[in-house]
Amino acid sequence: MIDHTSIFNISSQVEFEDLALKIFKFQFENNRVYRSFCDLLYIHYSDVKNIHQIPFLPIQFFKTHNVVSSNNPVEATFTSSGTTGSITSKHHVTDLDIYKTSFSKGFESFYGNIQDYTILAILPSYLEREGSSLIYMVEDMISQSKYKESGFYLNNISELKDTLTGLDSQGRKVLLIGVSFALLDLVETFQFHLKNTIIMETGGMKGRRKELIRDELHKKLKAGFGVETIHSEYGMTELLSQAYSKGNGVFHCPKWMRLLTRDTEDALSILPIEKTGGINIIDLANINSCSFIATQDLGKVYKDGSFEVIGRFDDSDIRGCNLMVI
Numbered sequence: 001m002i003d004h005t006s007i008f009n010i011s012s013q014v015e016f017e018d019l020a021l022k023i024f025k026f027q028f029e030n031n032r033v034y035r036s037f038c039d040l041l042y043i044h045y046s047d048v049k050n051i052h053q054i055p056f057l058p059i060q061f062f063k064t065h066n067v068v069s070s071n072n073p074v075e076a077t078f079t080s081s082g083t084t085g086s087i088t089s090k091h092h093v094t095d096l097d098i099y100k101t102s103f104s105k106g107f108e109s110f111y112g113n114i115q116d117y118t119i120l121a122i123l124p125s126y127l128e129r130e131g132s133s134l135i136y137m138v139e140d141m142i143s144q145s146k147y148k149e150s151g152f153y154l155n156n157i158s159e160l161k162d163t164l165t166g167l168d169s170q171g172r173k174v175l176l177i178g179v180s181f182a183l184l185d186l187v188e189t190f191q192f193h194l195k196n197t198i199i200m201e202t203g204g205m206k207g208r209r210k211e212l213i214r215d216e217l218h219k220k221l222k223a224g225f226g227v228e229t230i231h232s233e234y235g236m237t238e239l240l241s242q243a244y245s246k247g248n249g250v251f252h253c254p255k256w257m258r259l260l261t262r263d264t265e266d267a268l269s270i271l272p273i274e275k276t277g278g279i280n281i282i283d284l285a286n287i288n289s290c291s292f293i294a295t296q297d298l299g300k301v302y303k304d305g306s307f308e309v310i311g312r313f314d315d316s317d318i319r320g321c322n323l324m325v326i
Contacts, residue, residue: 079131122178187224
């Protein structure tokens with residue numbers, strides 16, 4: 001067995017790669033879906049000597065299969081958002097403590113202690129459905145905050161405006177985390193001049209508004225909130241870790257998470273640094289599901305491990321999903 005605490009105590013790239021290979025072997029042996037995928041690629045764990053040789057499971061399998069590497073009972077099932085009638089991803093989590101440790105330590109590595117912040121959340125599209133991993137994370141962060149003003153705001157944006165401006169004027173450390181369309185709605189109703197508040201968007205218009213490119217979205221939000229930068233969170237239902245951007249759309253990962261890019265025409269081919277391709281994610285916190293996921297995002301990874309998300313491509317462009325009969 002792999003000691004879960006070792007995941008969050010990685011101190012070097014060598015340690016990361018060594019643990020990634022151990023988790024690959026563990027999931028190869030214990031995850032039926034992932035093992036079948038590797039078998040169909042004729043890849044055995046004994047053939048894999050470095051992380052570039054690890055097969056990355058197409059993220060769509062979370063929509064059609066139970067992707068688990070543990071026999072323990074499922075403690076929570078997180079589901080993705082989707083249009084009516086669409087198939088959503090399901091991430092079966094057998095150890096919520098690993099998720100709590102991941103998002104707490106991940107946030108603290110970039111921003112400091114959660115309890116020192118007043119956490120204000122405006123996430124209507126997530127609150128209006130069951131099974132959001134983002135809501136679970138933010139709820140826990142709110143509970144860790146030592147300030148009574150922390151909480152969710154759904155339709156009470158006037159109260160949010162008053163709370164936000166009041167706390168900011170007091171010099172309080174404030175984090176306002178919101179889905180893009182709700183943040184735009186807020187600044188189109190009220191104008192702010194904030195000095196001590198982090199504005200963090202989680203992306204997506206969720207069908208409520210026209211999608212904007214990042215630069216245009218951030219320009220509108222910076223003007224509306226009166227801030228110099230807009231922060232961003234990069235996470236997804238199928239992961240237990242998040243990356244953060246403190247501005248300009250450049251994201252950084254915690255030490256137990258890493259991105260690679262793959263050739264969009266050859267899913268097994270990992271691209272050199274700074275080459276645009278499909279984003280592959282190694283999330284070692286996903287030890288009980290799958291730590292090696294090929295996403296539908298397009299991006300670019302830099303030498304220091306930071307990355308940008310450039311766009312997405314359609315299901316039809318994902319290679320490898322036809323290897324398994326649903």
